[in-house]
Amino acid sequence: MALDAKKLRADFPVLSSSKTIYFDSACTSLKPRAVIDAEAGYYSELSACAGRSHHSLAKKTENAFESSREKIARFVGAKPDELVFTKNTTEALNLVIRSLDYSQRKKVISTPLEHHSLLLPIMEQQRRGAVKMEMLGVLPDGSIDESSLSAIDRSTALVAMHHTTNTTGMAAPLEKIVKAAHDAGALVLVDSAQGVPHSRVDFRRLGADFLAFSGHKMCGPTGIGCLVGKKEAFELLDTFIVGGETVETVSLSAVKWKSAPKRFEAGIQNYAGAIGLAAACDYLSRAGMQNIEEHEKRMARALIEAIKSIPNSTIYGDQDASKRCALVSFNLKGVQPHQVALMADSMSKIALRSGVFCAQPGMEAIGAPKEGAVRASLYLYNTEEEVRIFSETMQKIARL
Amino acid sequence: MLCFVALGVFLFLSIFSAKYRPLARRALDCVAKKATLRPCDTGLDEEIKAASLSGIMKISPGAATFVNRHFEAFSLAFTLLFFVSLFFAAQGLYNFVIYGNCNGFEGGFCIYSGVQNELFLKAPTSLDGVSAGNPNANITFVEFGCYTCPYTKAAETGVHDIIRNYGSEVHYVYKAFPLPSHQYSKEAAIAAFCANDEGKYWEYRAALFENQTDVQLRGQAAFSDIARRLNLTGFDACYSSGKHNVDIQKSADECTASGIYGTPTFFVNGKAFAGPGAINDAEKEIKRLLGK
Numbered sequence: 001m002a003l004d005a006k007k008l009r010a011d012f013p014v015l016s017s018s019k020t021i022y023f024d025s026a027c028t029s030l031k032p033r034a035v036i037d038a039e040a041g042y043y044s045e046l047s048a049c050a051g052r053s054h055h056s057l058a059k060k061t062e063n064a065f066e067s068s069r070e071k072i073a074r075f076v077g078a079k080p081d082e083l084v085f086t087k088n089t090t091e092a093l094n095l096v097i098r099s100l101d102y103s104q105r106k107k108v109i110s111t112p113l114e115h116h117s118l119l120l121p122i123m124e125q126q127r128r129g130a131v132k133m134e135m136l137g138v139l140p141d142g143s144i145d146e147s148s149l150s151a152i153d154r155s156t157a158l159v160a161m162h163h164t165t166n167t168t169g170m171a172a173p174l175e176k177i178v179k180a181a182h183d184a185g186a187l188v189l190v191d192s193a194q195g196v197p198h199s200r201v202d203f204r205r206l207g208a209d210f211l212a213f214s215g216h217k218m219c220g221p222t223g224i225g226c227l228v229g230k231k232e233a234f235e236l237l238d239t240f241i242v243g244g245e246t247v248e249t250v251s252l253s254a255v256k257w258k259s260a261p262k263r264f265e266a267g268i269q270n271y272a273g274a275i276g277l278a279a280a281c282d283y284l285s286r287a288g289m290q291n292i293e294e295h296e297k298r299m300a301r302a303l304i305e306a307i308k309s310i311p312n313s314t315i316y317g318d319q320d321a322s323k324r325c326a327l328v329s330f331n332l333k334g335v336q337p338h339q340v341a342l343m344a345d346s347m348s349k350i351a352l353r354s355g356v357f358c359a360q361p362g363m364e365a366i367g368a369p370k371e372g373a374v375r376a377s378l379y380l381y382n383t384e385e386e387v388r389i390f391s392e393t394m395q396k397i398a399r400l
Numbered sequence: 401m402l403c404f405v406a407l408g409v410f411l412f413l414s415i416f417s418a419k420y421r422p423l424a425r426r427a428l429d430c431v432a433k434k435a436t437l438r439p440c441d442t443g444l445d446e447e448i449k450a451a452s453l454s455g456i457m458k459i460s461p462g463a464a465t466f467v468n469r470h471f472e473a474f475s476l477a478f479t480l481l482f483f484v485s486l487f488f489a490a491q492g493l494y495n496f497v498i499y500g501n502c503n504g505f506e507g508g509f510c511i512y513s514g515v516q517n518e519l520f521l522k523a524p525t526s527l528d529g530v531s532a533g534n535p536n537a538n539i540t541f542v543e544f545g546c547y548t549c550p551y552t553k554a555a556e557t558g559v560h561d562i563i564r565n566y567g568s569e570v571h572y573v574y575k576a577f578p579l580p581s582h583q584y585s586k587e588a589a590i591a592a593f594c595a596n597d598e599g600k601y602w603e604y605r606a607a608l609f610e611n612q613t614d615v616q617l618r619g620q621a622a623f624s625d626i627a628r629r630l631n632l633t634g635f636d637a638c639y640s641s642g643k644h645n646v647d648i649q650k651s652a653d654e655c656t657a658s659g660i661y662g663t664p665t666f667f668v669n670g671k672a673f674a675g676p677g678a679i680n681d682a683e684k685e686i687k688r689l690l691g692k
Contacts, residue, residue, distance in 0.1 A: 335468075338443065342450030347457065396461060400453065400468040 003291040005383045011283075012381055021350040021386045026166050026194060026327050026357075026377030028216045031280075038279035039221050042272035049268050051245055065271050068278035069261075075281040076211065076228055077202035084227040084234075084261040085269055089193040090117035092212035092227035095264060096189045097121040097160060099237040102130050105157035105186070111136045111144060111172070112365040113165045116358045118191045122160060131157070138365045142168040142317035149180045156186035163195025163211075167362045168317030169300070169327030169377070171195070178207040187233060193217055197379070198296055198325040200289040209233035215273060220280035224273030227264070234260035241266045284380075292380045299326035299378045299387065306391035310398045316366045316373060326378035329357070329368070332398045337374045340397055348393040352376055401475035402448050403430035403440055405482045445475075522658050523670035528650065529575040530592070530601055533567040539689055541570045541682070542667040544577045544660050547588035547608040548616050552664045556609050558679035566686055577655045577663050578648055584619040589648055591623040594638035600630050 009015050011032040015022070022030055042064070048057040050065040066080070073083040086092040097108070098121055108122050108131045125131040137145030142165070152159055159181040164171045174190065181188045189210040195201055196211075197218035203211055210233060215224040229237075239246070239257060243266035248256040257263050284292065301321035307313050312333035317324070332340055341354035356363045356372040363372055376390065410424035423444070430440040449471060457464035467474060492502035524542055533541070543559060545552040563572050576589035588608055595604030607626045608615060615622045620639070627635035638644075658665075666673040666682040669689065673682040 336446070338446050339450055339453075342447055343454050343457075346451055346454035396457060399461060400465050 003287060003295040003380060005295060005381055008287065009381050009383075015381060019349060021348065021382075021389060023376040023378055023382065023386075023390065024351045024353050025197075025379035025382075026169075026217070026375065027353050028222065029197065029219050029379055030381060031221065031276075032219055032283050034283050035219055035221065035276050035279045039272045039276035042275050046271070050271060051262075061271055064275055065269065068274040071278040072226060072274070072281050073228065075285065076196060076213075076226075077204050078211075078228045081259075081261060082203070082228055082231060082234075084229070084264045085274055086212075086225040086227050086264075087223060087270070088216070088225035089191060089212045089214040090225075092210075092225050093118050093160070093189065093191060094121045095227055095240045096210050096212070096229075096237065097125060097158070099240045100158055100187070101236060101238065102157050105155050106130070106132045107134055107153070107156040108132070109134050109136060109152055109156055109159045109161075109181075109186070111161050112138055113142070113144075113167065113362040114160075114162055114359065115166055115191060115193070115362075116360070117193075118160055118162070119361065136161070140367070142170055142366045143323075144172055144177075146173060146176060149177065152177075152180045152184050152186060154184055156181065156184050158187050158189055160189040161191065163190050163192035163201070164198065164325055164327075165317075165359070165362065166194050166327070166357055167329055167359050167366060167368075167373075167375075169194070169324035169329075170317050171199075171323070171325075174206060174208065182207070187236070194325065194327070197284075199293045203228050215277035215280060218277075218280055219283055221273045221276035224270050224277050226277075229260065231260065234263075237264075240264055243267045287380055293325075295380055296326035296378065297321055297324075298384075299382055300324045300328065302384055302387040303328045303376055303378065303390075306387055307394065309391070310394055313394075313398065314373075316363075316368055326382070327375065328377075329363075329366075329373040329375045331368070331373050332394065335397060335400055337372050340374045340394075343397050344390070344393050347396070348389055350390055350393060401434075401472065401479050402445055403427045403434065403442075404479050406444060406448060407431050408482060408486065521660065521665065521667075521672035521674065523667045523672070524575065524654050524658050526654065527571070527573050528654075529573045530596055531571065531573045532563050532602075533570045533572045535571050537569050537571040539566075539570045539669055539686060540573065540667070541686065542573045542575065544575050544655055544658070544663055544665045546577050546579045546582050546585045546663040547592060547605070548582040548585045548612060549579060549663045550612065551662070553609045553612055555664045555679040558683060562683055562686060566690065569690055570686060575654060576648060576651045577660055577665075578652055579663060583616045586648055587619055587623065588615060589651070590644045591627070591635075591639060593644035593647055594635050595627070595630070595632055597638055598632050598634060600632060603630055604632070 011034065012030045013033055013036070014030050046057060046061045046064060048061040050058065050062040052058065069083050069085070070080040073080045086095060108125070110118065110122055110133065112135050122131065122133050126133045134151050136151060137148035139145050159177060161177065162172055163174065178188050187210070188208040189212070190206065190208040192201060192211050192213045194217070196213040209230050211228040213226055216222040246258055246263050246266045248258055303326065304315060304319055304321050307315055307328060307330045308319070310332060314331045316329045331337060337354040341352040344350040344352050353375040354372060357375055407424065407427035410420045410427050413420040414424045426442045426444045430442045430444050433440045453464050453468055456467055495504040496502050527540060527542070541562060562570060576592070578586035578589055592601060592604055592608065595601050604626060607630070611622060611626065623639065624636060662674060664678060666678055668682050668685040671685060673685070
């Protein structure tokens with residue numbers, strides 16, 4: 001059953017209050033009323049802490065928190081004890097990259113297309129001498145050069161890379177990469193900040209060892225993210241942020257740590273965020289991830305056609321819509337990307353992102369100028385009519 | 401380049417509203433960077449450019465293209481214009497404080513001062529028109545006004561105060577200036593002449609100012625309504641006869657000869673007063689002449 005975006009729009013209060021054409025969902029998505037209510041529900045009905053106190057409100061909070069964990073884990077095809085709550089994808093990526101033991105293997109493989117949140121922790125580890133970073137090749141169309149997978153060898157500790165890039169919306173050939181990594185005995189960390197929100201992801205089928213994603217990019221609240229990992233992979237990680245509820249026992253001479261996920265969830269957790277994210281998973285499940293994926297392909301096709309029809313426009317990455325989520329980065333000749341975004345907002349209330357999208361090496365790799373590009377990223381609530389207005393606005397701006 | 405202009409504008413607006421202060425801070429940051437030959441990275445220039453081009457595009461896409469292609473030149477021109485304006489504004493302020501007129505010792509038109517340069521405004525040669533006060537007085541107080549002009553209406557209380565307080569020592573004369581920019585200006589002047597024929601000029605004049613909005617909207621219908629309320633039995637016949645067209649023309653010719661550019665304009669013994677402070681300055685001049 002096709003997704004009815006026009007009908008879904010009524011669920012998003014921002015769309016009715018601001019009349020904005022919101023094409024910046026890769027930065028953060030809009031939140032439906034159900035998520036807002038669920039998050040507010042924690043503060044109005046529970047507002048206690050989980051896993052510590054024994055009064056009834058604390059028990060209810062514990063139940064709500066753990067059932068949220070269960071629901072979110074199920075949404076990505078994982079078990080509840082395989083899901084660690086984090087602040088966001090960035091924290092989840094840092095957790096793995098900074099906590100892994102590199103004493104036996106020092107090589108970390110990544111790609112130039114990564115978000116700074118993934119690149120910088122690796123670069124920091126390299127600066128400290130803990131790892132040696134190597135990059136897979138990138139082809140001119142923005143895809144991974146599969147011939148460079150030979151760089152993954154027995155000295156590789158970790159292959160850390162995107163599920164879907166935030167610059168072109170193209171997905172990485174993860175099946176081949178995971179196989180190559182596992183054949184070499186390396187772990188695989190997938191940055192799925194742009195993957196989980198836009199397509200059905202099954203952690204088991206994906207085969208990766210770790211999967212990181214954020215709530216706010218999938219209709220959930222800000223301040224909540226997840227690191228999904230195989231139990232045995234979590235065992236390979238040292239502690240990261242430590243504190244309350246990460247330990248079984250503490251004496252001044254010895255600490256007995258809890259096992260994952262609790263070992264990595266120090267201090268009071270973002271209960272409201274977790275409950276809100278579970279509500280977002282429910283919302284997306286009701287809409288149907290398959291329907292969302294098909295809707296995004298349609299939107300991607302419409303976007304690409306709209307931009308291609310503008311003389312002297314440049315689209316970065318493969319122009320085949322079937323290889324993308326509804327995300328297109330582009331430039332209009334003679335107009336700076338920031339100008340395009342500012343004018344689109346001013347002329348037609350279209351919210352676009354401009355710049356290098358926290359992926360400066362990635363933008364360079366796909367051939368964008370140093371000023372970056374303009375990015376239109378759509379989601380389940382966007383319509384063809386909005387793409388038509390976007391197209392008309394871009395045509396006008398391109399004539400400047 | 402535009403951040404120089406933006407700084408001045410936003411600093412001024414910041415005095416009245418806190419919402420402009422962050423913009424002023426960004427403009428200041430940008431100016432400081434430009435002044436030290438560093439690139440401005442606040443994004444303010446880009447935002448101003450985008451907002452300007454979007455606004456122009458709504459009116460004319462061609463003009464937006466032209467402005468975009470020559471934006472740096474326009475920015476430079478606006479910045480220079482801004483500094484030149486700033487210089488003249490400061491000079492005017494200085495003159496106003498020191499000499500009481502924006503133009504300094506020599507005088508001339510000044511928006512803050514009613515005292516006008518006699519080179520531009522010449523005293524009328526006749527005292528024809530509706531008059532009040534003492535016809536034999538040594539002081540003549542002439543007003544060029546328009547019944548449908550809001551500024552003439554605003555000065556009306558001051559005019560009445562002068563007539564009431566100094567009527568025995570001042571000869572007041574009103575000359576109608578039918579301004580084309582004011583709806584029914586000429587027709588209102590004819591209507592007032594017709595009321596004068598029946599001895600009810602002042603009552604009619606007061607009603608015209610009191611019902612100025614209605615007069616501007618309904619014209620002749622409003623004139624007739626006022627006439628009926630004042631029992632002016634011959635009004636309609638007078639109004640349609642065109643008998644006062646010649647008076648209006650004469651008054652208009654006098655305005656042209658005197659160089660009148662707006663209403664109300666006053667002359668006190670030939671000295672001109674125009675602009676927002678005109679009636680107050682005219683009164684001061686009368687008091688000065690009377691030694692009060």
